[in-house]
Amino acid sequence: MRYGPVLLLGSLVTAQEVGGKLPENTWGDPDCFGYGSLTFESCCLPQPRFECFEGTFTAERCCGLPEKPLGVPEVITRLREELFTNQDVYSILGTVCGQYQPQLRYPDSHLTPALMKSVLSFVPEPRMWLEVGSFIGSSAITAATTLKSLRLSTGVVCVDPFTGMVDMWADRKAFREAFGLTQRRHVADGPLLMDEFGHSRIYEMFLANVRYSGHEDYILPLRVSSITGLRLLRTLFEQGRIDHPPEIIYLDSAHEAGETLLEVTEAWRLLAVPGVLFGDDWSWPGVQSDVLRFAQDLQQRHLTDEELHRFDWPTSSAIQPVPGLAVVDQDDGAWMLFKES
Ligand SMILES: C[S@@+](CC[C@H](N)C(=O)[O-])C[C@H]1O[C@@H](n2cnc3c(N)ncnc32)[C@H](O)[C@@H]1O
Structure with missing residues (x-):
């Protein structure tokens, strides 16, 4: 107002x-x-x-x-044209190869409308919300639902090879044994959603979930690794093929030490000013050590108490382990960095 x-x-x-x-x-x-x-x-x-x-x-x-009606966000229209020459990535769902029932239950998705509103208090009208690591689409769907409810024309771009994380592969066999899964049914055995041909179908499930939720207009998957996706978007921006870089980047990908440092470095390079880079799973050692190291090197100014406490969650207050880095220690923790210049 x-x-x-x-x-x-x-x-x-x-x-x-x-x-x-x-x-x-x-x-x-x-x-x-x-x-x-x-x-x-x-x-x-x-x-x-x-x-x-x-x-x-x-x-x-x-x-x-x-x-x-909100219509399709400009950045989604541009990326569909620049990267897919207008091929509809969701169209596989209508074919014999795309018979996937949506499965929306994913308890480890920690992005909430309240957390999003805290982030949006720094960048109120972003044009691109970039998510790195999307899995079956739970947090992307939360993002699109919330952005639409706020009447924001913000495209949600999801970078993920959709091939899972280390533990999803390492634990799959034990998971099958623990649940007594002896037959290989269609995408039915654990987070990898592996089919009878040994292929993970996380990507297809992502598409089915997004379509079921009605957000094909706002959400565009980019099936590449984090570094490829981040560099690709920067290239498109530098070549004038998209008008702006993402103002918000949500990082929830491999969580591996070393890899996370590369990701935050590339993400920061790409991020618009003003912009927010934030991520999930602060409790993971690889995430915590790499984000801390990156934030220390950045030498940001101290966030004021008012800025920091916008990220308080109902049962825990945000802390600032190094200047400019806000951390909320709840539900595996979230971390945030603000790009002002
Ligand atoms: C924890 S899940 C993401 C959950 C999702 N953000 C949510 O809350 O609903 C991690 C995802 O990271 C993806 N991932 C793993 N390595 C990656 C990489 N190098 N680049 C991008 N994504 C990666 C995996 O395929 C997986 O889908």
Whole structure:
């Protein structure tokens, strides 16, 4: 919301477009109101006053008007064209090779709308949300659902070879034995989702889950390793084939020592200014040691208490182990770095 009367030049709806007066019994979103004169009555009645609205505080959301369709985010359109020459990666799902039932249960996905909103408080209107390490799509689906609910036109790009992590391979045999799985059924035995031909079908499950969740318009998978994906996006940006680098990068990939250091280094290079680089699984030794080392070398300024505590979780407060690095020690932990220059 705006704090004073300012002329808006954006592309918000006009009262004419929404039919003049508001429908009866419309209340809008209470999160929009509360700054003195910014009340539902003063901003929405008898018809929306457009000087009240800005960014994600749209007239549609705040006054409870029918939303305009969001459409496909610009970066998704561009990447589909630049990388896939407009081939629809989800189209395999309609073929005999793509008969995968969605499986959405993945307890280790730790990205929540609350965590996303903390990140978005630093970069309110990102155009690209890059996730490195997406597995079967749980966190990407959370990202797209949350971005859409905030009416943000932010493409979610998912870089992952979709071939699993060390433990998924190392533990597969024991997992089968523990669950008494003797037959090789279609993608039915453990996180690798290996089929009867010995192929992991994580990628196909990702596609099926995204389609089932209705986010094919916002989520684009890039089936390459982290370093290839990060360098590829930087190349596309430098060649002017995408207009901007990602403003937010969420790293949740191999978690291996040494590899994580390479990933954060490349991710930081690619990240827009302002931008947030954050990741999951602080409790993993490889993640913790590499992120700490990287953050120490960066020599960032100290985050203020106000900035740091935007990342407090309901049962634990954020800490700052080295200047500029915020860590929340819950659900395996999350870490964050902010790029200001
Ligand atoms: C913990 S899972 C990601 C979970 C997902 N972010 C979620 O919360 O729903 C880790 C993923 O990292 C991927 N991965 C492993 N090595 C990678 C690499 N070098 N580059 C990118 N992704 C990698 C694996 O294929 C796996 O899908």
